[in-house]
Amino acid sequence: MTLVLLVEDDARIRGGIVRNLAARGYETRATSNGLEGLTLIVDEKPDVVLLDLGLPDISGLDLLRMVRAVSTVPVIVVTARDDDDEIVRTLDLGADDYIVKPFSVNQLEARVRAVLRRSRDTEEVDQPIVVGGLRIDLAARTATLEGRSLDLSRKEFDLLAALAQRAGRVVTRRQLLAEVWSQPFGGSDKTLDVHLSWLRKKLDESASRPRYLVTVHGVGVRLVDPGEEPPR
Ligand code: CA
Secondary structure (H helix, E strand, O other): OOEEEEEOOOHHHHHHHHHHHHHOOOEEEEEOOHHHHHHHHHHHOOOEEEEEOEOOOOEHHHHHHHHHHHOOOOEEEEEOOOOHHHHHHHHHOOOOEEEEOOOOHHHHHHHHHHHHHHHHHOOOOOOOEEEOOEEEEOOOOEEEEOOEEOOOOHHHHHHHHHHHOOOOOEEEHHHHHHHHHOOOOOOOHHHHHHHHHHHHHHOOOOOOOOOOEEEEOOOEEEEOOOOOOOOO
16 A cells, blocks of 8 residues: 655645545555654655645755655655745755645646656666657667657757656756756756757657647756646
C-alpha cells in the first residue's frame, strides 16, 4: 500500500485530503507540524510527502532543506498562491512537483501517481523512458519519435534526457543549466532557449504550438505526453 504523508496546518484541508486519499486506497499519515513531519519521514518512510509551505512552526523552504538532508522521498509542495519565485526555489531545493491551492483531488492524485511512477522508474535505469510517442534510451543515448530515430546533438540529447528523467514534472531553468551545461549558479538563458528551440524543431513542434515540451512561464519546462495531459 502506498503511504502518503501530509504536512498541512489547516485542519479542514488536511481532513479533506486524508479522507479523499483514503477513499482511493492510499494509506495516510498527517500532521500540522513541520518538525513532526520531518520525524515521520524518518520513522515511517512514506512513499510520497505532500508539504504545505505555509506552516506555523517552520518555513516550508527550511523544512524542505532538512528533508532533503535525510531523505530522497518524493515531495509535492502545496502552495497557497501562484508565486513563481517561491515555486522555483522549492523545485531548486529538490521538491519533485508543486500544486497550487485550491486543487481538485483528481489533480492531486494525478501528481502523486506521477511522482511515484518516476521514483519507481529510477530503480530500472536500463529501461528506456517512454513518454507518448517518444522513447529515450539513456544507456544507448538514442531517442526515437513514433519509431523514427532522432538525430540529436550531444546537448540536445542531454536536455531531453534531463527532462525525460522527470517526465510530467517541471524542471527549472537553473536545474537544466546545472545538469546539461554544468552551470549550477545559473548561466545564459539564451543558450537554453536556443537548444530548446532546436529540440522542438526535431520533435515537430514549436514554442507557440507545444506538444511534448511545455514551457511553464517563470518556472521552467515540462516534458509531457501530449495524448495524456493538456499543457498547464
Ligand atoms: Ca498552511
